[in-house]
Amino acid sequence: MLKGLQVAFLGGDTRHLEMILRFVEWDANVVLIGFEQIHDRFNGVSMAKLAKEVLRKADVLILPVVGTDEDGRVESSYSTDTLVLDNVCMDWLPKHAKIYTGAAKPYLKNLCRNHGIDLVELFNRDDVAIYNSIPTAEGAIMMAIQNTDITIHGSRCMVLGFGRTGLTLAGMLQRLGAQVKVGVQKPDQFARASAMNFQPFFTKDLNDEVLDTDMIFNTVPDIILAAHVITRISHRAIIIDLASKPGGTDFRFAEKRGIKALLAPSLPGLVAPKTAGHILANALCELIQDELRPDQVMEYA
Incomplete structure (x- = not known):
């Protein structure tokens, strides 16, 4: 269980809908950025714009599986807004925050490195890649x-x-x-x-x-x-x-x-988004729980 964990989703596709559901089930506090056009509303989830007051609270920031492009743009299947993760956004994140994506391009890697924010690429995990x-x-x-x-x-x-x-x-x-x-x-x-x-x-x-x-x-x-x-x-x-x-x-x-x-x-997101989202959600939960300090585990339990 991840009670009290602040999780922000920035952009995404059909896979992320399954991931959002799983984080709600695990009792995390979930905020969605760039999802204003989803048809089904999630109980216990808040919607927000990309802003300082949202990112400064985030323990976890989850990006689309492709991360960003080389200009920092973030894709979302459920928004017409232009979402850009840049130096200003990174300054808003607390230093303990972690960013999760599938595979990161050099822009995102350099951005995280320059701001001292941990970046986790899920597709580097053998279990995720095999599934x-x-x-x-x-x-x-x-x-x-x-x-x-x-x-x-x-x-x-x-x-x-x-x-x-x-x-x-x-x-x-x-x-x-x-x-x-x-x-x-x-x-x-x-x-x-x-x-x-x-x-x-x-x-x-x-x-x-x-x-x-x-x-x-x-x-x-x-x-x-x-x-x-x-x-x-x-x-x-x-x-x-x-x-x-x-x-x-x-x-x-x-x-x-x-x-x-x-x-x-990106065929998994096209042909089997529920299964693909389930794979990513399980990996994320395992990683987050493994990386939390003992005092954080108590806090989020």
């Missing part, structure tokens, strides 16, 4: 089904990257009956993929491996599907890029070649 890979993989497969005229079963699929999302996605595709190639960078990943009955290859050989592939799923955040690779891809193939913006695909050249290439970041 989050499930709705990501399901969403990628949904997009493939919607945008192709063949079944997953019997198709020739390629997954680029064998991290937490790549591993989950490759496994799902294989269980649906696809022939799955996996592009890896390290010998241990090659061995793991081989042991799991995938067809591994090193991404340095991608140019030769993309021939006769029906579906390509990319999780690598660097430009891996460059123009010289795309020229080797069949016109009937589809590329689904799961890497964070701007992705790992030369989308301009893919369009020029007549190859359908879709950028699909």
